[in-house]
Amino acid sequence: MTELRLHNSKTRRKEVFAPIDPDDVRMYLCGPTVYDRAHLGNARPVVVFDVLYRLLRHVYGEDSVTYVRNFTDVDDKINATAKARKDAGAEGTLEQLIHERTVETIGWYHADMDALGALRPDAEPRATAYIGAMIAMIERLILSGHAYAKDGHVLFRVRSYQDYGALSGRSVDDMIAGARVEVAPFKEDPLDFVLWKPSDEELPGWNSPWGRGRPGWHIECSAMSYELLGDTFDIHGGGIDLQFPHHENEIAQSCCAHPEGSFARYWLHNEMLQVEGKKMSKSLGNFFTVRDLLDRGIPGEVIRFVFLQTHYTKPMDWTAEKAAQAEAVLRKWRGLVAGIEPAPSPAPSVIAALSDDLNTAGALAELHAMTGDPALLKASARMLGLLEDHMGDWVAPKADLTAHADHLAALRATAMQAKDFAPVDAFKAALLDAGVEVRMSKEGVELLPGVGFDPARLPPLN
Numbered sequence: 156m157t158e159l160r161l162h163n164s165k166t167r168r169k170e171v172f173a174p175i176d177p178d179d180v181r182m183y184l185c186g187p188t189v190y191d192r193a194h195l196g197n198a199r200p201v202v203v204f205d206v207l208y209r210l211l212r213h214v215y216g217e218d219s220v221t222y223v224r225n226f227t228d229v230d231d232k233i234n235a236t237a238k239a240r241k242d243a244g245a246e247g248t249l250e251q252l253i254h255e256r257t258v259e260t261i262g263w264y265h266a267d268m269d270a271l272g273a274l275r276p277d278a279e280p281r282a283t284a285y286i287g288a289m290i291a292m293i294e295r296l297i298l299s300g301h302a303y304a305k306d307g308h309v310l311f312r313v314r315s316y317q318d319y320g321a322l323s324g325r326s327v328d329d330m331i332a333g334a335r336v337e338v339a340p341f342k343e344d345p346l347d348f349v350l351w352k353p354s355d356e357e358l359p360g361w362n363s364p365w366g367r368g369r370p371g372w373h374i375e376c377s378a379m380s381y382e383l384l385g386d387t388f389d390i391h392g393g394g395i396d397l398q399f400p401h402h403e404n405e406i407a408q409s410c411c412a413h414p415e416g417s418f419a420r421y422w423l424h425n426e427m428l429q430v431e432g433k434k435m436s437k438s439l440g441n442f443f444t445v446r447d448l449l450d451r452g453i454p455g456e457v458i459r460f461v462f463l464q465t466h467y468t469k470p471m472d473w474t475a476e477k478a479a480q481a482e483a484v485l486r487k488w489r490g491l492v493a494g495i496e497p498a499p500s501p502a503p504s505v506i507a508a509l510s511d512d513l514n515t516a517g518a519l520a521e522l523h524a525m526t527g528d529p530a531l532l533k534a535s536a537r538m539l540g541l542l543e544d545h546m547g548d549w550v551a552p553k554a555d556l557t558a559h560a561d562h563l564a565a566l567r568a569t570a571m572q573a574k575d576f577a578p579v580d581a582f583k584a585a586l587l588d589a590g591v592e593v594r595m596s597k598e599g600v601e602l603l604p605g606v607g608f609d610p611a612r613l614p615p616l617n
């Protein structure tokens with residue numbers, strides 16, 4: 156069996172990956188908070204972990220991998236968005252507007268990530284469907300002394316968990332010195348974080364032993380991963396921006412509520428998509444959405460290709476130049492593999508590159524060396540989610556070529572009388588040059604957009 160090596164953030168080393176159960180390899184990825192369109196940065200973990208998912212399915216078998224990615228559909232940012240809509244005159248209660256917003260955003264998310272060729276995970280739990288599991292976990296934490304209730308809030312007692320900070324390599328004292336920890340009257344210690352908080356009448360809330368309220372963000376992932384993957388599972392992923400405090404808090408909650416397990420064994424963190432050296436983020440306002448790019452005619456496959464050129468542990472920028480280069484390569488490859496059946500299995504060199512901590516740039520280099528064998532190219536590119544048939548519409552954009560066909564037919568009629576075919580040949584050459592497929596027969600002229608078709612290069616009709 157292929158040996159897979161992954162960089163484990165927990166040990167800060169590349170390690171040989173050995174699943175707990177090769178018949179059920181289990182992976183959890185922190186998913187989006189569904190209050191707005193995903194920006195391009197949000198798409199990076201989706202593509203990175205999609206490649207890992209494809210690789211795991213290749214190595215262990217399609218039915219032997221369980222991939223869970225949640226939707227955070229209860230969050231103050233969602234509430235704020237809904238409130239802004241209500242204040243702007245939208246009909247319905249705040250609760251209805253919140254629900255509408257999350258349903259709408261999940262729809263956008265699916266459409267946008269599908270466009271990037273990401274496979275849907277095996278489970279996509281919504282946090283609001285797991286409130287009972289969160290309450291149960293919080294109760295366990297209180298019973299074991301790791302959490303306390305005060306004024307309708309429940310807080311995790313950070314100093315009760317010795318290993319707190321181990322993932323990100325921080326000591327509790329550094330955290331106090333460095334981080335902006337919120338001091339509040341209901342906290343024993345400023346480091347303690349919220350597991351549960353009270354909701355007023357307008358906000359979404361659930362009955363709990365501590366009154367009507369809603370969960371904190373961190374407990375959502377602990378509860379959903381426990382319910383769907385168990386107390387110990389193989390891989391936990393997310394952006395590096397989540398390592399502290401979110402992942403540190405997930406570990407503390409899960410390991411204290413279920414000390415019989417060890418939570419996630421391998422932690423993988425993707426680096427950030429940046430804009431001029433800064434993380435692309437909603438709060439900095441330096442973002443554009445995946446949909447913005449798609450609407451500007453940049454194919455999802457091109458966006459994916461650009462991501463794959465940079466190793467997931469390195470920061471990267473999006474540039475128009477990278478997109479143009481990626482598009483040219485994909486056009487060429489799609490031309491080579493058109494109408495060709497993929498080989499029965501991908502090239503070992505591509506699997507080897509990916510097995511070395513997802514060396515996607517190395518895998519792309521292998522693909523470049525494979526253009527002489529289109530069947531193998533096609534089968535191997537699919538490991539990266541490229542050159543799939545359903546992603547290829549962009550290569551031959553639909554176009555109405557009737558006027559050009561009529562013009563060519565008219566030129567031909569004139570040429571037959573004048574016995575001078577030069578104008579026909581010139582026009583035909585110009586069409587071919589624009590990527591048009593030209594079929595001329597006694598019955599007439601047929602024009603079709605071919606590989607590399609570019610409507611901007613169509614010859615003028617005179």
Ligand SMILES: Nc1ncnc2c1ncn2[C@@H]1O[C@H](COP(=O)(O)OP(=O)(O)OP(=O)(O)O)[C@@H](O)[C@H]1O
Nearest residue numbers: 187188196197199200393394427428434435436437
């Ligand atoms: N610039 C970025 N590059 C790569 N990954 C990112 C970037 N920004 C966010 N992510 C990742 O996107 C995923 C979804 O995050 P989440 O929904 O919390 O983002 P958000 O709050 O909308 O984004 P922001 O960080 O812009 O406020 C997380 O795994 C996070 O690590």
Ligand SMILES: [Zn+2]
Nearest residue numbers: 185376401405
């Ligand atoms: Zn999470």
